[in-house]
Amino acid sequence: xxxxxxxxxxxxxxxxxxxxxxxxxxxxxxxxxxxxxxxxxxxxxxxxxxxxxxxxxxxxxxxxxxxxxxxxxxxxxxxxxxxxxxxxxxxxxxxxxxxxxxxxxxxxxxxxxxxxxxxxxxxxxxxxxxxxxxxxxxxxxxxxxxxxxxxxxxxxxxxxxxxxxxxxxxxxxxxxxxxxxxxxxxxxxxxxxxxxxxxxxxxxxxxxxxxxxxxxxxxxxxxxxxxxxxx
Numbered sequence: 001x002x003x004x005x006x007x008x009x010x011x012x013x014x015x016x017x018x019x020x021x022x023x024x025x026x027x028x029x030x031x032x033x034x035x036x037x038x039x040x041x042x043x044x045x046x047x048x049x050x051x052x053x054x055x056x057x058x059x060x061x062x063x064x065x066x067x068x069x070x071x072x073x074x075x076x077x078x079x080x081x082x083x084x085x086x087x088x089x090x091x092x093x094x095x096x097x098x099x100x101x102x103x104x105x106x107x108x109x110x111x112x113x114x115x116x117x118x119x120x121x122x123x124x125x126x127x128x129x130x131x132x133x134x135x136x137x138x139x140x141x142x143x144x145x146x147x148x149x150x151x152x153x154x155x156x157x158x159x160x161x162x163x164x165x166x167x168x169x170x171x172x173x174x175x176x177x178x179x180x181x182x183x184x185x186x187x188x189x190x191x192x193x194x195x196x197x198x199x200x201x202x203x204x205x206x207x208x209x210x211x212x213x214x215x216x217x218x219x220x221x222x223x224x225x226x227x228x229x230x231x
Contacts, residue, residue: 001087002066005164010042011066012168016175018046024157030149030214036060038214041226048073048175053226059213061089067216069208069227071193072175077103079113080141080196081171083164084206087156094156096127097168099149100174103192109183110143112169117145117172124163141196142163147208197228 029115042054047217052074057065063086070081086095100114121128127149147167149155166176178212184192201223 001064004161005066006056008165013044016046016215018044020044027222032213063088066216074186074190076178077181077189078174078178079103084229092153094149094151099143100171102143104183105139106183113174114143114145117143120166121145121147124159126155127163140199166190194230197230201228
């Protein structure tokens, strides 16, 4: 279902000279025991990004998931890109969370690196669900303008591709025009990246979903050895 998003992202990665990295077979593609759920993963590195990973879960008509996270190199204080998109076929519900996840909550940092999100949200009112913000810790790795939608099939069909493209385009512009750090040095950036992975591994809501489909043992390895490796 989310092949179009994956294609857009892969094309953008080609343009920034990203190189696909080898990952173990059990993470590259893995099926549930009942064969109803398949998860596929990709991992890239690029001159300005030390790691860019993609995950796509195919659960047929029941559930579809698209997730991607981009980590800039430690010389760059730019936010971490984070995307979670879920489609629940039985209830015909779309859930999206897109953010430039800030390394610090300094107001000047947020304005410089994250404020473009507000421009995107203003174009798509359905992707401005402030009620759902309470499920996230705004003092940690979410910006004040995190894009959230709890929508339906019309949002899926009419808006999602456009907003994802804009979201990705603006993020890569930040990277293209980045010159020098104003707020953090390389050592501090590295520490913030590791803290982000630790926080995400502990708090990731997909943990329960993956355990249900693929079992606790595989899920534990997947989270620690692929999703959030703290390195």
